[in-house]
Amino acid sequence: MAYTHRVHYYETDKMAVVHHSNYIRWMEEARVDYLDQIGAGFAAMEARGLQSPVVSVACKYHRPTRFDDRVRIRVSVEKYNSIVLKVAYEMYNETTGELAATASSEHCFVNASGRPISIAKGWPDIDATLKEQVRGKN
């Protein structure tokens, strides 16, 4: 699945390209959209008392993106074991056809009180959905 972000003027910096911190935000936009589409959306998860804090992020910047460029972000589940979710991102600049960035993020799951939990126990349907995604990748 892919999500498209159009670059905003306020995302550029004085080098006239997108500031690198914004790619971390686009990863979140694309991840939110992805989880929504597979039926494990943030809003639904939070309504059921689940939150998924970010444990780590990493991003490699290959080519700059610029104001008004359309960036297509492909999201995939790299790893999932009911406790940790690892998501991978490929960002293509549709305007230039270039690979702009590759990235990954890791997430754990906590309940409303912030305690780490296993999804498999209280939310078996979300657990199954996420497992499906890893399988789907192979």
Place this chain on the structure above:
Amino acid sequence: MAYTHRVHYYETDKMAVVHHSNYIRWMEEARVDYLDQIGAGFAAMEARGLQSPVVSVACKYHRPTRFDDRVRIRVSVEKYNSIVLKVAYEMYNETTGELAATASSEHCFVNASGRPISIAKGWPDIDATLKEQVRGKN
């Protein structure tokens, strides 16, 4: 009282000056610092069940500011009547000596459930402190 903000690289845009939306954030930085100094700080207020949502903002941009500039922000209470607080801001670019921007923001007060309240009733000490500030101005 004055607060100084040093311009970050990520606050610039492709015109090589600070993006105008950041001044709205600096207003908050300066307001938080100001309220802290007069003894009506955000953290203290929130610990006592008080929040002060922003009702309106306005900002006039006189001269651009740039990466690494030091911006001194003078904060004053323009109006306060226990229900609405109006704060004024003058932003000087210390690096160039120019007036960079003038601005204002209005705030109401709500309790933890988001209901509008009069500060005079439940928080007379904070009420007195804020009233003092308007008087102090004249």
Place this chain on the structure above:
Amino acid sequence: MAYTHRVHYYETDKMAVVHHSNYIRWMEEARVDYLDQIGAGFAAMEARGLQSPVVSVACKYHRPTRFDDRVRIRVSVEKYNSIVLKVAYEMYNETTGELAATASSEHCFVNASGRPISIAKGWPDIDATLKEQVRGKN
């Protein structure tokens, strides 16, 4: 014309609603989209040596917006005289049906060296397009 912004997680703050500074950024998103649609887009203007710095902004916050809400932003030209452009914004929360915010921004026009210019002289087609918009409003 209307532009729709879906609220990102990173736009929320600890009051669990969108931080007020983001509306200023949405105004820019909607303005960019609007100017694009009427044929006076930012990218095209910049390619022709024109920039339109923000002279002032003002925003009234009526009702909060939240993560994942869809905000529809109606843009109109309130005033235009070849030297100053004033744009008005109405932001509706499509998710709740409420009016979320009303806002305005003023812009001047400068050439590549940052000098204020009259659009009527060097860019008569853009001038005509913008004048059309004010007329169109009445």
Place this chain on the structure above:
Amino acid sequence: MAYTHRVHYYETDKMAVVHHSNYIRWMEEARVDYLDQIGAGFAAMEARGLQSPVVSVACKYHRPTRFDDRVRIRVSVEKYNSIVLKVAYEMYNETTGELAATASSEHCFVNASGRPISIAKGWPDIDATLKEQVRGKN
């Protein structure tokens, strides 16, 4: 050397902690301050036609930080070979005494036209300064 960032209200998100993308911005703040202090500041480098785009970032989030917390960021040069600079960051929450995050960023160097260059050739003084930092670490 250490840089201290006080957490702004607008940096929090609806989980009531700092949004993870902001740490990437704090890395830049701390890096700018560090390079300034060792005499290889951004402003000075840009004045001499040098820019240092970010090639990659990585950040591990150990413990959340909250509004008003003071975060102390220790910066060190992990690697430098005139072509690539790798910087490491340790972020401590001074308010709680906890290690909040560890991170790294890689940078290359380009001239005003965006072409990759070796610092050793045109900017031997900056080259020497940066080499000193790696040595200083051991």
